[in-house]
Amino acid sequence: MGEVIFLGLTILIAISALWVVISPNLVHSATSLLVTLFGVAGLYVFLYADFLAATQVVIYVGGILVLIIFGVMLTNKIDKPVIVSDSSNKIIGVFISGFIFSILSIVVIQTNWPVLPNNTEGPSTVELIGKLILGKYLLPFELISILLLAALVGAALLARKKTVNEESDLKIKDNEDDNNSDSDEIDIQDDKGQSLEGEDLNG
Amino acid sequence: MDNIQSYLLLSSLLFSLGIYAVISRQNAVAILMGIELILNSANINFIAFNRFTSDLYHLDGHVFTIFVIVLAAAEAAVALAIIINLFKNIGSVNVDDATELKG
Numbered sequence: 493m494g495e496v497i498f499l500g501l502t503i504l505i506a507i508s509a510l511w512v513v514i515s516p517n518l519v520h521s522a523t524s525l526l527v528t529l530f531g532v533a534g535l536y537v538f539l540y541a542d543f544l545a546a547t548q549v550v551i552y553v554g555g556i557l558v559l560i561i562f563g564v565m566l567t568n569k570i571d572k573p574v575i576v577s578d579s580s581n582k583i584i585g586v587f588i589s590g591f592i593f594s595i596l597s598i599v600v601i602q603t604n605w606p607v608l609p610n611n612t613e614g615p616s617t618v619e620l621i622g623k624l625i626l627g628k629y630l631l632p633f634e635l636i637s638i639l640l641l642a643a644l645v646g647a648a649l650l651a652r653k654k655t656v657n658e659e660s661d662l663k664i665k666d667n668e669d670d671n672n673s674d675s676d677e678i679d680i681q682d683d684k685g686q687s688l689e690g691e692d693l694n695g
Numbered sequence: 696m697d698n699i700q701s702y703l704l705l706s707s708l709l710f711s712l713g714i715y716a717v718i719s720r721q722n723a724v725a726i727l728m729g730i731e732l733i734l735n736s737a738n739i740n741f742i743a744f745n746r747f748t749s750d751l752y753h754l755d756g757h758v759f760t761i762f763v764i765v766l767a768a769a770e771a772a773v774a775l776a777i778i779i780n781l782f783k784n785i786g787s788v789n790v791d792d793a794t795e796l797k798g
Contacts, residue, residue, distance in 0.1 A: 498696040585719035589711040596707035643769035650776035
């Protein structure tokens with residue numbers, strides 16, 4: 493029974509990952525990426541990683557995939573009925589990825605992996621992972637939390653919409669209020685400099 | 696199911712499909728999906744090796760997988776912000792159109 497489920501899961505992951513890669517319609521790609529990520533979560537269950545299966549579903553499917561679908565929807569003209577993505581370099585891509593896959597398969601099949609015989613069910617992984625995160629890996633854990641915070645704040649700042657009104661307001665303010673306090677003036681000049689730079693880049 | 700080779704073969708398949716997406720796709724969001732496939736294949740490798748080559752009381756591979764998932768989240772957020780800015784500036788997300796710095 494387990495073998496059958498595992499085989500079905502493998503075929504599901506392979507086909508949906510292939511469709512992610514070759515589908516011309518980007519929304520179809522994102523949807524089959526959903527199936528792929530769910531399949532990988534199922535694979536984690538087979539590897540006794542129950543906590544990671546839940547994490548995969550929550551973060552990948554609930555977070556990253558939603559972000560990707562936002563990206564697909566926000567970066568296309570709304571009047572196009574089908575969001576199409578062309579592919580180029582197909583022959584080179586097939587050659588290189590086929591080469592990598594064949595090399596990896598030969599290595600995987602021919603190597604004598606040092607496998608330990610442990611067929612019994614393990615202990616609960618949540619307790620052990622918690623002890624590792626708050627003990628042995630405390631410093632990487634804190635660092636990566638700061639990294640995630642900084643990356644998310646930076647992403648929100650980068651993707652922020654800078655409206656035309658905002659820039660023209662700043663210019664008017666700069667012309668009218670010449671005798672403001674020092675800090676205000678510095679702020680305004682900074683903003684104006686940034687907007688001018690942006691215009692130059694756009695032009 | 697109980698041998699490590701099947702997991703490693705599946706993860707190398709996912710890896711090469713991701714490489715193919717990165718090479719052949721022109722849409723930046725599709726390239727991002729390929730990168731997610733590559734990161735997932737690395738995660739499968741981590742957990743498979745942790746399951747088969749250590750005892751069940753040492754879960755360092757799981758912790759590394761959690762770190763990779765967090766990195767993937769940060770990477771997706773920053774990459775999408777960059778892609779949205781690219782779309783605002785040049786009006787398309789085709790990576791072949793971003794030729795401002797090309798000599």
